[in-house]
Amino acid sequence: MIEGIIVKGIGGFYYVKTDTGIYECRARGVFRENKITPLIGDRVKIRENNLDMTGYVEEIMERETELIRPPVANVTQAVIVMSVKSPSLNLWLLDRFLVLAEEQKLNVVIVINKIDLDNNSIGKNIYENYSNMGYKVILSSCTLNKEIDTLKEVLKDEVTVFAGPSGVGKSSILNRIQPNLKLKTGEISEKTKRGKHTTRHVELIELDAGGYVLDTPGFSSLKLDFIETEGELQQYFKDIRKYSGHCKFNSCLHVKEPDCEVKKQLELGNISKERYNNYLNFLDEIKRNTRRY
Ligand SMILES: Nc1nc2c(ncn2[C@@H]2O[C@H](COP(=O)(O)OP(=O)(O)O)[C@@H](O)[C@H]2O)c(=O)[nH]1
Ligand SMILES: [Mg+2]
Ligand SMILES: [Zn+2]
Known part of the structure; x- marks a missing residue:
């Protein structure tokens, strides 16, 4: 054997x-x-x-880990790829991917690609916000070959799932890291500004430098249905989790409760408004899901 x-x-x-x-x-x-x-x-x-x-x-x-969506064993990290433009950055989606990755207890790296198209410091803002929360953030560009070596180092000896919407450059990044992969990359359709589906079956790709990557759209389901109670959501938000222990009530959901440390930190600017709004949005969704039963 x-x-x-x-x-x-x-x-x-x-x-x-x-x-x-x-x-x-x-x-x-x-x-x-x-x-x-x-x-x-x-x-x-x-x-x-x-x-x-x-x-x-x-x-x-x-198995060291077992990812359910998609079903893959021994994944150790998630690289969440977004682009600044074409398709434009979607923070709602980024935060959703982060919740999913946190739930699966994966090491997370955020990649903001197509930084060559960034003329509004979008990348810089994300870098500051999400680094503060404790995430590794990489601002990359395939066309400028920027931070490709950093990414190569990040992937070394890990089993990595590439998550992110279609068209952000996941396959292009992998091709840059290892040109002999020759993964198909999609042209963005001018009409919809959305990438075509070019990635088909799930396959682990071995890297010459060591390690494996999964070039898939990432999490095949973006549902939050694995969260059973509203109180659970906060543990998947690194920044909210950090302060929630100092709220007056143990059961604080950080919505309208008095003496809420999370809302205090929001006022102080230590938690970003957009992040907090996404938290409320997801909370609403979980509320709707749980009421059904
Ligand atoms: N301007 C710019 N275009 C890029 C960059 N990376 C990828 N692209 C383009 O974006 C399109 C989609 O890339 P692809 O790798 O297929 O995205 P995927 O769907 O995430 O795998 C292709 O036309 C790429 O040439 C980048 O850093 N800058
Ligand atoms: Mg692809
Ligand atoms: Zn609170």
Whole structure:
């Protein structure tokens, strides 16, 4: 038996990358009986047949993490990519991605791409705001080759999911980091200013420098339905979480309660208004979701 990592799964076949090549494998029946589905990213042991490069997945190593949307094992970090223009920066979406990444307990890096198109200091503002919260923020440009080396370093030896709307430059960044990947990049349609869907199936891509990346739209569902109570939301907002312990009430949702430290910090400018508004917006959504039951 040899060890490898599942990099792709299509129609019941698992493609396992090993030191001696990629094997097309089936899962052993025992997994089905135990209701265990091998996932992309799983480190596995296979019984291999070197004549036709096929095999059987015999054993799945314990998973370090398990992402549900998309279903991938052992992801360690999320790179959330946004662009300053075409498509323009969407803070609501950024904060939503951050909530999802926080919930999955991933290390997060925020990338603001197409900084070459930024003539309103959009990037600088995001940098200041989100660095303050404790996030690593990278202002990049594929056309200027800016911060590509920094990103390369960030990806090294990690299993990274690339999240972000279509058209922001996720595939372009990966191509810059490693030109032999030759990932398809989409031209922005002039009419809608939205990127076309060019990324199809989920696949782990191995980097020459070490590590793996998933070039997918990221989280395949943006629903917040995993949050069951309104009080839970704040733990996924780094900046709000930081102050919430000092509110008068333990149960404070930071909306209209008296002696609320979060609202005090909002007034002082230590929490950004847009962030806080997104918090309220998500809170409303959770309220609507939970009332249904
Ligand atoms: N001006 C500018 N355009 C970029 C940059 N990065 C990517 N693009 C363009 O944006 C479009 C979408 O890029 P793509 O990598 O397919 O985005 P994805 O959908 O996120 O993978 C392509 O036409 C790229 O050439 C950048 O840094 N600056
Ligand atoms: Mg792409
Ligand atoms: Zn409060």
